[in-house]
Amino acid sequence: MQTKKDAEIVGWIGRIGAAGAEHVMARFEMGQSWAYTRLSRLVSSGLLEHRTLLYREPGLYVATAEALRWCGLDRLGVYQVGPGGFEHARHVAAAAAALHRGFSGWEILSERELRVQESDCDELVASAKVGERPGGRAALHRPDLALISPEGRALAIEIELSIKAPRRLAAICRGWARARHVSHVYYLADAAPARAVTRAIAETRAEDRITVLPPGDFASLAEVEFEGVGDVVL
Numbered sequence: 001m002q003t004k005k006d007a008e009i010v011g012w013i014g015r016i017g018a019a020g021a022e023h024v025m026a027r028f029e030m031g032q033s034w035a036y037t038r039l040s041r042l043v044s045s046g047l048l049e050h051r052t053l054l055y056r057e058p059g060l061y062v063a064t065a066e067a068l069r070w071c072g073l074d075r076l077g078v079y080q081v082g083p084g085g086f087e088h089a090r091h092v093a094a095a096a097a098a099l100h101r102g103f104s105g106w107e108i109l110s111e112r113e114l115r116v117q118e119s120d121c122d123e124l125v126a127s128a129k130v131g132e133r134p135g136g137r138a139a140l141h142r143p144d145l146a147l148i149s150p151e152g153r154a155l156a157i158e159i160e161l162s163i164k165a166p167r168r169l170a171a172i173c174r175g176w177a178r179a180r181h182v183s184h185v186y187y188l189a190d191a192a193p194a195r196a197v198t199r200a201i202a203e204t205r206a207e208d209r210i211t212v213l214p215p216g217d218f219a220s221l222a223e224v225e226f227e228g229v230g231d232v233v234l
Contacts, residue, residue, distance in 0.1 A: 002042075002045065002047070005028070005038070006038065006041075006042060006047075007070070007071060008028070009024055009028060009038065009039075009042065010042060010047050010048065010063055010067045010070070010071055011063075011071040011073065012024075012027060012028075012096075013048065013061055013062065013063050014063035014067060014068050014071055014073045014076060014079075015073065015076065015110055015112065015113055016092065016093055016096050016110050016112075017062070017079035017081070017089060017092070017093075017110060017111075017112055018051070018060040018061065018062050018079050018081050018089040018090075018093060019060060019061055019093035019096075019097075020058050020059065020060050020061070020090060020093060021035050021036055021039055021058065021061070022058070022094075023090075023093040023094055023096075023097045024038075024039065024061070026094075026097040026098070026101065027096070027097040027100055027101075039061060042061075042067075043061075046064060046066055046067075047063065047064055047066060047067035047070065048061045048062065048063060048064065048067065049061065049062045049064055051081060053081070053082070053083045053086050057086075060081060060086065060089060060090065060093075062078065062079050062081065063078070063079070064078065065078050075116050076112045076113070076116060077112075079112070087161060088144075088159060088161055091159045091161065091188075091215065092110070092144050092145065092159055094216070095144070095145055095157060095159060095188065095216075095218070096108055096110070096145060098216070098218050099145070099147060099157075099218065102218060102222060103147065103222075105149075105150050106147050106148060106149055106150070107147070107148040108145060108146070108147060108148075109125070109126065109145065109146040109148065110144070110145060111142045111143065111144055111145070114126055114127060114142050114143075114146055115142060118140075124140070124179070124181055125146065125148075125154060125181075126142070126143060126146035126148070126154040126155075126156050126181075126182055127140045127141060127142045127143070127179075128140065128141045128156075128172065128175030128176050128178070128179040128182070129175055129178070129179070130171045130172055130174070130175040131171060141172050141175055143156035143157055143158050143185070144157060144158055144159045145157040145159075153183045154181060154182050154183055155182070155183055155184055155185070155186065156176065156179075156182050156184075156185040156186070157185075157186050157188065158185065158186065158187045158188065158189075159188050159189075159215075160187050160188065160189035160190070160193040160194070160197060161189075161190060161193060161215075162193060163192055163193050163196045164193075164196065166196070166199070166200065169196060169197065169200040170200045170203050170204055172200070173197070173200040173201050173203070173204040173206045173210060174204045174206070176206060176209055176210055177204055177205070177206035177209045177210070179209075184209065184210075184211065185209060185210045185211070186210075186211050186212075186213060186221055187210065187211070187212045187213065188213050188214070188215050188216065188217065189212055189213075189214075189215065190215055194212050194214075197210075197212050198212055211224065
């Protein structure tokens with residue numbers, strides 16, 4: 001028999017997409033032994049799948065179709081994570097866990113949730129228009145995570161681990177500069193991607209809309225954006 005805590009864990013993983021045991025431990029403040037016991041039980045119950053794609057790297061848990069139906073999240077679809085996106089998924093889960101600990105009362109939305117929510121309300125919540133598709137529909141760029149304050153203010157969080165093509169990156173930064181429904185955008189980027197993002201920000205004159213921080217530097221994000229509210233440690 002599944003517990004309320006089991007439902008919370010499965011629902012969180014289903015919304016984020018994928019998460020490792022260490023992220024579940026951080027998000028739900030659980031010890032290692034108890035976390036692995038719960039996760040193993042959820043895998044045996046058919047609610048989670050454990051995927052290991054990178055050699056000697058810890059695996060990630062993904063909610064199954066049955067689990068998504070159980071949590072009322074079936075519209076999100078089963079998350080597909082391949083070798084190319086494995087490390088990115090890990091960083092997104094770590095960011096989601098850290099933000100939850102540091103900013104209670106704020107809603108944290110994944111890219112998957114934004115897609116469904118924006119489709120339902122037919123308006124942008126935390127995405128940017130970056131062009132136009134055939135037929136006149138707007139081409140959208142959605143952040144990896146969005147923070148929604150209790151007052152409804154939206155922040156976009158981008159996890160940048162690789163370098164995008166300059167033209168593509170400039171189009172995204174230009175979109176963010178124009179997205180006035182988003183209060184600010186934070187890029188958490190390694191050194192080389194950070195330089196590329198910084199060049200795109202300068203090219204599009206978006207310095208007042210976009211800030212680049214080192215990976216996992218949520219303490220600086222809190223200090224800059226929330227005047228030190230929260231104690232965020234990744």
